[in-house]
Amino acid sequence: MDSLTSQERPAPSAPTRSGPARITAEQAAVVRRISVPSSIDMVNVLGPRDEFLRILERELDADIHVRGNEVTLTGTHTAVTLAADVLNEMVTVLRTGQGLTPDGVERICSMMNAAEEARPADVLTHNILSSRGKTIRPKTLNQKRYVDAIDKHTVVFGIGPAGTGKTYLAVAKAVQALQNKDVNRIILTRPAVEAGERLGFLPGTLNEKIDPYLRPLYDALHDMLDPESVPKLLTAGTIEVAPLAYMRGRSLNDAFIILDEAQNTSMEQMKMFLTRLGFGSKIVVTGDITQVDLPGGTRSGLRVVQGILDNVDDIAFCHLTNHDVVRHKLVGRIVAAYDRFEATDAPVPPRTR
Template sequence: MAAQAPDQESGHEAVAAVHSDELAITTRKRRLTPRSPGQKTYVQALRDHEMVFGIGPAGTGKTYLAAAMAVSMLLEGAVERIILSRPAVEAGERLGFLPGDLNEKVDPYLRPLYDALYDMLPATQVASRLSNGEIEVAPLAFMRGRTLTNAFVILDEAQNTTPVQMKMALTRLGENSRMVITGDLSQIDLPKGAPSGLREAAGILSDMEGVAFVQFTAADVVRHSLVTRIVRAYAAYDASRSGEGDLFGPQR
């Protein structure tokens, strides 16, 4: 199911519709409400679906809101653990050239996930929950062969998965679990010519019952206003080169 934010509302009516207490996410340190129509659609999808894809540009809150929902459900006892993962692929870098042991090599790739956790929970709670296994932050490769039950799973930067990795990740879902897959198809760092698992999954699963796809746009960017303009400029440039429209077709 592909979902996009409605564009009929404007001004104060749109603000009122977005900032809904019914969609508030409560953690130990934050009480979050959606700040854009796309975020509203996303939070509703997180509440209603066991598997959600959040696809769109940086700064739209895809990972942050997913982490907030995961922490909220953990505190409520709806899940027993949180698993945060991303593929260890970044622009122009390879793990083998980084100093240190395996944990030290992969830590820079996982740091944004830690940052989100520390925004949601006191540092002492993050440390204790990491220590006892209630929260796990690990590279995607560590997920192979596992069945993730009673868990809230977030796969971040999913545009950098291969099709094989994406299929492996999606099939880890176990009983009483939820999975959120986030990514930006304009920032693929895979080797040239390598297909993106996120792009393939969007084509295969977009109409599957129980799976929600939320497409963010530049209008949902909640960072500095300049970021919104940058995102729009790059989107226009990419569209002029490829002639391709939005992943899920024209906005409704």
């Protein structure tokens, strides 16, 4: 048997002193039994020590009981249908040969609860790049939209809070394009603006001075390429990591160009960068408009660019939220807490002696 099979019947109702209760079809309790294909190991569905089962019980309103390869769901028709759909998505992911993780199960439940138009299995099995024993994939629907936009458009803006994979996925698409010979080189750049602190005098050569600003881009590269190959590609100029100031006056052809931390560009710098686009090239601009480190009075180029380029063909704007954070779970909660604080514009409580 290659697919889930299910049988649904009304759950027995408890008698009441006041007589039969009048309930709608949506409120009526039902029981559905689902048979998981014998080719799927139930340990992979339920997780080690039933970890996935506990997540399903926490995230879904239906009662879940498992016996062998048969799963019994009890609850309202809506809750049982949702739980059955979640199980179907989990089995679909497992059939691709990709294992499930606790985070993946939570994301399947979240996407199904949000009634997104895309299937969670399509999102979680969309491979971008396989390297060093791991595969890079989008983990949320907005991330998949972002990746799809990079495929379809010449210029893409990825705007969202920290940890949503804006830069990481862009670098993965750049490495993929280089490996597929769609481009001849990758150019990674970001403005050399200090994040709310003064680094002071930095010793060493010019490259050593700007290295701290570009370190996040190097980290992403080392995740996706063999460590031995990165210095060779940098020396050959196939991959270039440079501050934004180095882009002035250049015309960049057959290149995949990523501008990171774009919220720290001025309007003039943003215009200068976008006009570097040459033939056969693609540009991805990433940034978080809530973390601007520009000196007072300087307008962020990222904050105003959508109003300028929103109706220009072949340019896409992708917005990610705290729901798309793929770092530690606590990062998403921290971002959401700051969003709530800034929405209320509450004053910071004064320090007490």
